[in-house]
Amino acid sequence: MAAGMTVRVIGRAKRWLSALDREARYVLLARLLQSGNGFLLSIILVQVYGLAAAGTFAVAGVLIAPLAILATFGLPFSLARSHAPVEERNALGCTAGLLAVPLGLPAIAACAALLGRDGDEAMAIAWFACGGLFFAQVNVFNALLVLQRRAALSVLPHLYSSAGILLAALLADGLLDFAMIVGIQRIIGVFLCFLLPHSRIDLRAFFRHARESAHFMPFELIHLGADQLFTVALSYLLTREQLGIFGLWRQVFNAGMLAPSSMLQTAYPEIVRDPQGSLPTLRRKLNTVSLPTTIGIALLSWPLGLLVYNAPYFPVFTLLLMACLPLGCLVVLYDSGLRALGEIRLMNQLGLARGAILLSVVPFLHFGLPGLAAGVNLYTALCAWLTLRAFAQASGRQPVLHASSS
16 A cells, blocks of 8 residues: 555656756756755744744845846846847856846845834844845846756856855854855856856946846836735734744745746746746646645644744644645736736736735734734635636737647
8 A cells, every 4th residue: 555655756756847848947956956955944043033033034034035036137137039149248247247146135125224123223133134145146147047047056056145145144143144154155056147158348338238138027026015014914913922923934935936837947938938838837737746746735834843943833823824835826927927928018017006905914814823824825815816817808818728628
């Protein structure tokens, strides 16, 4: 019986991996390393500095997430449409890194001063937030590698990040020292695109390309802005410990999205070429990936909550929210389709609608973590429905909801 179960598990794992092509597997490996770094960071914060430290890091996420988009200057969305030589595209990535630091650091300092409850927490938030600049350049770096079929190199920035976290854990005397070491190491990592062969830096060419890329940014920023306002509301209505639990859940959710997002990142050039033809196939592959991933994440939450995070209610909170994962895959898939169709105006309208729905969930916070779980599930379901409607409007036909109907 045990042998038969083992064979079935191995068979499902093979089917799960077969849904990913070679480049997608490398991207998945890189994202697994990135997620592993996030878990490593969270474990150190909780075990050494307490659950409130995870709450401080969750507040820093209010800055990390928008920086991870803004500091790309829209390049991951537009590089697939560029016909420039490889060296010129790599130079665009280098230029983004050069501009990100002087433009980003003053904004980080000002916003951290507003978010921190005292001076030390504000400084820790600022140092942690520098990771947003680093992650932006990782996104640009990966987009360039995918276009060059060199995704195997995408693991390098995450190995570098692992070294920085471990170094900080060894050398830091307190939370602020830990945040400072991690922040400095990630600021240095902003310049990783210089590892690729590139032509000379041409600011005029970069800004010309950035203007074209800017068309793809409002949708991301509208949706993200509502998400960050929601997190700010959480920081005032929940304790730092409760906020830490929510931040840890988001980390688990992001881990569950690794395989689907890796698949879509490597398939995006194909989606740009043929949005309506490629999406049904990708939907079938996502069905193969999302269900076992959801089950695996639900099971993983128990040892994480009981043994690592010292939060017995974390697994229950995670189980209440696991419906978000397959719905999240659906949203990301059809977002890619809308972006490939060039439906910028429709996407901006969709972003505004999603933002309004998310902010309408805030009253649920009065019921604590159970209310938060109910509100987030409702929000995700409505987002999936709206996105399907938007794609149907853009493509002139109803999108595929189930693999069997495709």
